[in-house]
Amino acid sequence: MDLGSTALALLGLLLAAWTAAAAWLMIAAASRSRGAEAARRNAKRMARLLEEAPAAALVVRSDGRLEGSDRLAHWLGFDQLPQFISELAKYPDRGLSREQLDELTQKVRLAQKSAAPFRMAVTLPGSSRSLALRGSLADPQVSPAGAALIWVFDFSESELELGRMRKEAARARSDFAALVGLIEAAPTPMWFRNADMELQLVNKAYVAAVGADDAQSVIDQQIELVEAVDGEPPAEIARQAAQSGAPIERVVSVTNVDGMRRRFRVSDLPLAEEGVAGYAVDIQEQEDLAREHRAYREAQRSMLDRLSVGVAQFDDQRRLTFANQPFRRLLGVRPGASGLGTPFERLLSDARDEGRLPEVRDFPSWRKDRMAWFEAGDTQEEDWPLSDGTHLQVVGQPMPDGGLALILEDRTEQLSLAANRDTLLRTRTAMLDSLFEALAVFAPDGRLQLWNHSFPETWGLEPDALDEHPSVDALLGLIQPNLARPKQAKGVGEVIRSATLDRKERAGRLQLADGRTIEFAGIPLPDGNGLLTTLDVTANEQAETALRDRAEALEQADKVKTRFLANMSYEFRTPLTSIGGFAELLQAEVAGPLSDGAKEYVAAIIESVARLTDQVENVLDLSQSEAGLLPIARRELSLLAFVTGVARAREDVIEAKSITLDLRGSQALKLQADPRQLGRAIGQLLDNAIEASGEKGRILVDLAKQDGGVRIVISDNGRGMDENELALALDGMRSASEGGAEATRRQGLGLPLARQLIEAHGGRFDIHSEKRIGTSVSLWLPLA
Structure with a gap:
């Protein structure tokens, strides 16, 4: 019984222990489960944190x-x-x-x-x-x-931002460097003052203006460019600008390093809290120009007061700013009335009341049209016939500033003289028509002015052909078909030009195609015109007399040619040299100041003398060469340098037409030649090549040895010539057709003269040309 109780007690104890152990295990498992769940939550949170x-x-x-x-x-x-x-x-x-x-x-x-x-x-x-x-x-x-x-x-966004910031920083540094360079290179003095109004930065112009060694010495010594004005130093004025926040500008006088006083416009510009910047602009020249302008305007108005032509000036507000005495007299302005500042329309109304304007039906509309002259783009001209017989010529010149210059000229006397002149001309025309001789009057510009009825009959012309008052060249073109020798028409033109331009009497004789013989003479008239008188002498001339006279004329012409070749250098060059010398003296205003128009005429004279001198030289060289009298003074020449000099003399013309000139040759090429004559020959050929080449053309000059001599080739890619044109280009004159009525002079004596000059050196001259392809001239010269 005791054993059973003990066993049951032990079994109870064992069950209690297992129950306690199971409970503890359950409690521990629950705790571990909660920890694992917390760990999983932490792991998820950490993973999420890593993702973010x-x-x-x-x-x-x-x-x-x-x-x-x-x-x-x-x-x-x-x-x-x-x-x-x-x-x-x-x-x-x-x-x-x-x-x-x-x-x-x-x-x-x-x-x-x-x-x-x-x-x-x-x-x-x-x-x-x-x-x-x-x-x-x-x-x-x-x-x-x-x-x-x-x-x-x-860090893509950061890198982009850093790249943008680097670019901006680089651009800022570049802009700052450019700004500093610009300020340093500025021709005007510039400076910067710090917050204490002390100089902190100056440029080179400032240093030069104050005569310092460098910018640092200016800053160390605080050298001021501008002197104190009314006891206030420049730093004080800069302080006032900084305090007011507005720039201050003033005009002061500054003494430079050379001790000269000059006027400067000085500006002080406040730069927030940084300081004050300043710069000074030299306005001495502006003030000098302003004084000169005022003096010029006063002199101009003083001169206008002395003119017989009425002149008035109106400003952009259409108010009178100036009127000389003739203007007031012509418009009937009473003393004390219509003074300066009078509106243009009021001036016209007062002139109408005085009867100094044309009688018009609608005066307001007429006045409105004249008011439009202020806005017109070109000069306005009209005539004002007044009721008292006065005739005014009115010119309205719009001015660039919006004003108007009004010019009045009394043309009453000129019109009266013109009417009397027309009466005299009609009387003279009637008198010329009653004469037996054929007469014609030519103006200095070569145009036919008057003629009688016998003139077209004698020369075999249609009367209607003269109604347009043809020029000498056109008239000779009409006369040429009626001549037995059409080239004699040139002699008629020379006689007319001698009478009109040279003011010399010349005469001549020629035979018409119908067998008639006429004598003609050019007589200068007192009014500057030239008279051509023509007389039919066919009935008075016999064949024997005509032959004898022709023989004598040929003999005389031969003598004249001989004398001409003997004395032409002096007779031609001396007058041209005198004319050019006197023209240059006039241009230099040795004889006194010239007007702008006179200066243009003198410049035209000098230019014409230069062209005529060149033509005379060509004619003299060509004539002497044909007569075998051309002097050749040979000396040794470096051919490449010589031709380069000839080409450089035409550099302006070549650059003007953008022509490419390719010169090829060796420095060792030398020959014996006359530098003047050879230079003229090569120059004439280059001139022809430049004239024949179009814009951006090409000219080739090649120098080389050949056959014991030197070969010079000058070619271009210009318009070229066919065979007929090339043959005519080697002559001085050509006819439009066989036996035609018109003679045409070619562009110059370049090719014939160049050929004569090269042949005078014992060389050869060959030329080849094709239409629209170009021309090539080959020259061969002996070395000695």
Whole structure:
């Protein structure tokens, strides 16, 4: 019984122990479950924190395997992270470049072996994404067996912002350097004062103006450019500008280094709290010009007061600013009335009341039309016939400033004289028609003015052909078909020009195509015109007399030619030299000031003398060459340098037409020749080539040895000539057709003269030309 009770007690104790153990196990399991749940929550939170972190972790195992998040894979451009590090450069449009992968692999291996941390920044190929890599040996609890842990940061936005800031900083530095350079190079003195109104920066112009050694000495000594005005130093005025916040500008006198007083416009510009900038502009020349303008305007008005022509000036407000005495007299302005400042329309109304305007039916409309002269773009001219018989010529000249210059001229006397002149001309015409001789009067410009009925009959012309008052050249073209020798028409023109321009009497004789013989003479008239008188002498001349006279004329012409060739140099050059010398003296105003128009005439005279001198030289050389009298003074010439000088004399014309001139030759080429005559020959050929070449043409000058001499080729790609034109170009005159009525002078004596000059040196002259292809001239000259 006792054993049973003991067994039951032991069994109860055992059951109680198992119950307690089970309870403890249940309590411990519940506690562990709660811990595991908390750990899972912490793990999820840490994972979420890692996903939201600005950096992504990448684990590189020792065998090259990669562990990382999908976000890092997306950063690298992959849908999923590659398994091995070598696969990061597998694709060209994603991941890393081969160079970046090699550098990363090297750093990872170094970190795995030596636990050395590393940093690296990469920009993914084909993308603007920038990544920062910070790597080290991974903790064994993170990844055992020597793995490398790399934290990857995406700093693309920061990199873009840094790039933008670098560009802005570089641009700011460039702008600042340019601004400093601009201020330093400014021709006007410039300076900067700090907050204490002390000079802190000055430019070179400031240093030069104050005569200092350098800018630092100016700042150290605080040398002021501007003197004190009314006891206030420049620094005080700058302080006032800084306090008011508005710039201060003033005009002061400054004594420069040379001791000269000049006027400067000085400005002080406040720059917020930084200080005050200043600059000084030299306005001495402006003030001098203003004084000169005022003096010129006063002199001009004083001169206008002395003119017999009425002149008035109106400003852009259409108010009278100036009127000389003739203007007031012509418009009937009473003393004390219509003074300066009178409106233009009021002036016209007062003139109408005085009867100094034309009688018009609608005066307001007429006045309105004259008011439009202020806005007209060109000069307005009209005549005002007044009721008292006065005839005024009115010119309205709009001014650039919107004003108007009104000019009145009394033409009553001129019109009366013109009427009397017309009466005299009609009387003279009637008198000429009653004469037996054929008469014609030519103006100095060569136009036919008057003729009688016998003139067209004598020369075989239609009377209607003279109604348009043809020029001498046109008249000679009409006369030429009626001459037995059409070229004699040139002699008629010379007689007319001698009477009108040279004021000399000349006479001549010629035979018409119908067998008649006429004598003609040119007589200068007192009014500047020339009279051509013609007389039919056929009935008074016999054939024998005509032949004898012709023989005598030929003999006389031969003598004249001989004397001409003997004395032409003096007779032609001396007057031209005198004319040119006197014209240059006039141009230099040795005889007194010239007006603008006179200066233009003098310049035209000098230019004409130069052209005529060149033509005379051509004619003299050609005439002397044909007569065998051309002097040749040979000396040794360096051909390339000589031809270069001839071409450079025509440099302006060549550049004006954008012509390319290619000069080829050796410096060693030398020959014996007359530099003047050879230069004229080559110059004439170059002038012809330049004239024949169009815009952007090409001229080739080639110098070379050939056949014991020197060959000079001058070619161009100009308009060229056919065979007929080339043959005519080598002559001085050509006819429009066989036996035609018109003679045409070609462009000059260049080719005949050049050929004569080359042949005078014992050389050869060859020319070839094709239409629209160009012309080539080949010259051969002996060396000695």
